[in-house]
Amino acid sequence: MSQTQNHYDILIIGAGPIGMACAIEAKKANLSYVIVEKGALVNSLFNYPVFMTFFSTSQKLEIGGVPFVTINPKPNRNEAVEYYRRVAEKFDLNIHLFETVKQVVKNDDEVFEIHTSKTNYTANNVIVSTGFYDVPLLMNIPGEDLPKVTHYYKDPHLYAFQNVVVAGANNSGVDAALETYRKGANVTMVVRSGELGPHVKYWVRPDIQNRIKEGEVAALFNSELVEIRENEIDIKTPEGLKTIANDFVIAMTGYQPDFSMLRKFGIDLPESLCPVYNEETMETNVKGLYLAGVVCGGLDTHKLFIENSRVHAEMIIGDIVV
Template identity: 55%
Template sequence: MERFDLLIVGGGPIGIACGLEAQKNGLNYLIIEKGPIVNSLFNYPVNMQFFSSSERLEIDNIPFISNEAKPKRNEALEYYRRIVTSNRLKLHLFEKVEAIEKKTEDFKVVTSKNRYLASNVIIATGFYDLPNLLEVPGEELPKVSHYYKDPHFYASQKLAVVGASNSAIDAALECWRKGAEVSLIIRGPEVGKRVKYWVRPDIVNRIEEGSIKAYFNTAVKEIHEKEIVLDTPDGTLVLENDFVLALTGYTPNFEFLERVGIELSEDEKRLPNYNPETMETNINGVYLAGVICGGMETHKWFIENSRIHAKIIIKDILKKKGTEKKS
């Protein structure tokens, strides 16, 4: 089996930042990503615009130039892809990590394609892989999706968008503008407070003028081939429906963390056990980086405030090896 000083699970922006830092410091490393480069960003909606400005999405002080202050998905893909290729980062794509086991001094990392040994492991897997399910009858129908890509698909269709945050609001507005008849189903009394400040007035106006029909304090009860059944404050309501976008958020892969042996808090936050000064978990040699550190608090960590994790982790690994650079 091939052996590395460091194996990084996840090829998103933070995983790439960890690879850059490892490479600069002479560590033998490998990044493993289950999809394409920055898989989560690739699966974002085609027209998505970031909340953060381009300079706040930069890693390793490499300039990120975008047409507007807040870059779009295609610009981010170009930026992170160029970082990987121009720096010739060691990256295996379309390879899924299935198990991480402690074997004497090293970790045995089992993937869908190979097996490796590593002295240290960084888990930087984000939270975009497991959607929060509605858990209602009919959710398994082909008409239901928990990911939104392109508004053109829903043109001239009766579309129910479930959710109140940025992903749901963006989808509702884009699809309405492409000719969909949009119903917005929101569990609470209003549009989510974290909706982008330049988008909120748009959705509020569209709701007030009746272009988009919003159902507040409402939950989905059942989904059928041509209908969606809602539980509203006024009772049960049945709407004609062609497609459902259930954009109710996503969950980190806690089952994977637990299989590795990482301790999680027993409350609803499910916070993983790690030392914020080193990012090392309760397992010596296993580190966390990026949004995965926040458990269910997926709004706590972003690219701009977790890119520093790469330097913190590599510094600790070098310190253990006795090769930390002197400033």
């Protein structure tokens, strides 16, 4: 492929906060770049629950030295989406939205050829900053493909006055249970372990504990869904099989990076599924191909966040310009 106007020093896959941070550093270094994003700007954040509050403070979510101003102790999803949009505007970032990367290969000239759903590019370097929110961890049970089942909870109003089961007891599951309960849903939490998740936000934990204690939210611990049907579900509990009426299942069972995409790009994935990369430069086993952000953590999605992976941008661009 000849190097045309679609050739860049760096092509960045993913327009999340860390992908944007990489673009800002590239711009500072006078490197040509483009961000290619399959969805909306900060697509993962856009798909977060509408009323979600971050664990991090606004200062820890800042990129590019742009202040993230909020009157709240911790910002919410709507404030974050607007903040990152304003950052993209301020730096006039070169972002191609709603364009999916299909393949990344190196040609005989050691230049990357990138094929997308809309066009083709070439680049000297590629940064993969795709996060982990795209591939839900499935329960693999009958009925999981029914329309009433979702792995992406967004707005509690949909579930008003309905029989709702929430599978999972980490932050997303607890938020979904509390918010839908407060919209009048009859909520049952189904939790595989014997307690709430260890990472539940400290200001939310007492709330859900009290709702469970008061019987306002039912909680079945050491239990799991085994079958979903149109109007009811089966739950395996320590006391045996339990069948309850059900209108919606919110399966907050977690997410994982798109491992098939990483393998397709030639990135080594050992049994642990933690991608192979140099922790000082973020370069993978493929020379010129870098990882940035939470995608680096593999299945350990609690290891990296926006606040502790912002530094990846400087590390990567620093290695490229050496």
